[in-house]
Amino acid sequence: MENKKNTNSGEVRLATYDNIKGIQKLYSMFYFMYTDALKKYIDKEMVFVYEKDNEIIGCVTYGMRKDKILMLVVNKKYRGQGIGKELFKISTETSNINELKIMATMSPVSSIPFWKKMGFEETSIIEKIH
Ligand SMILES: CC(C)(COP(=O)(O)OP(=O)(O)OC[C@H]1O[C@@H](n2cnc3c(N)ncnc32)[C@H](O)[C@@H]1OP(=O)(O)O)[C@@H](O)C(=O)NCCC(=O)NCCS
Numbered sequence: 001m002e003n004k005k006n007t008n009s010g011e012v013r014l015a016t017y018d019n020i021k022g023i024q025k026l027y028s029m030f031y032f033m034y035t036d037a038l039k040k041y042i043d044k045e046m047v048f049v050y051e052k053d054n055e056i057i058g059c060v061t062y063g064m065r066k067d068k069i070l071m072l073v074v075n076k077k078y079r080g081q082g083i084g085k086e087l088f089k090i091s092t093e094t095s096n097i098n099e100l101k102i103m104a105t106m107s108p109v110s111s112i113p114f115w116k117k118m119g120f121e122e123t124s125i126i127e128k129i130h
Pocket residue numbers: 070071072073074075078079080081082083084085086106107108110111113114117
């Protein structure tokens with residue numbers, strides 16, 4: 001699959017095994033994604049990275065059934081430059097279904113304005129899960 005795009009002098013493309021450490025570092029603010037699990041997603045072309053100057057500064061992974069986004073993260077230093085939007089766009093373009101669903105319970109409240117910009121509607125907020 002050929003999925004390359006240039007934005008802000010960086011590049012959006014499918015992740016490779018060489019990117020695993022960079023992706024794990026980026027995702028580590030939320031949880032540790034095990035290498036074997038990440039490899040499975042990469043094998044199935046479900047992980048896209050935004051790379052700039054040999055650094056992974058953004059990454060999106062969608063679920064095995066391609067019906068939701070598992071994780072979308074942009075390095076704090078580079079937020080607000082359209083990188084999240086670019087990663088979201090490519091994940092919708094490459095998924096099997098027309099409409100991706102978000103696991104709302106997994107999204108931090110701070111990311112709600114972003115999802116609204118991406119066309120989602122707020123239904124309810126669960127602040128704590130026990
Ligand atoms: C959410 C996140 C991925 C957004 O990435 P980003 O690169 O900063 O987003 P973009 O610059 O592409 O913003 C796209 C649009 O959303 C808007 N937006 C993004 N974050 C916003 C915020 N906190 N408040 C208001 N608007 C916001 C931008 O202004 C932009 O609007 P525009 O299209 O009218 O210009 C990033 O903030 C992040 O990594 N957050 C931590 C991880 C997270 O919460 N992920 C989501 C759950 S998995």
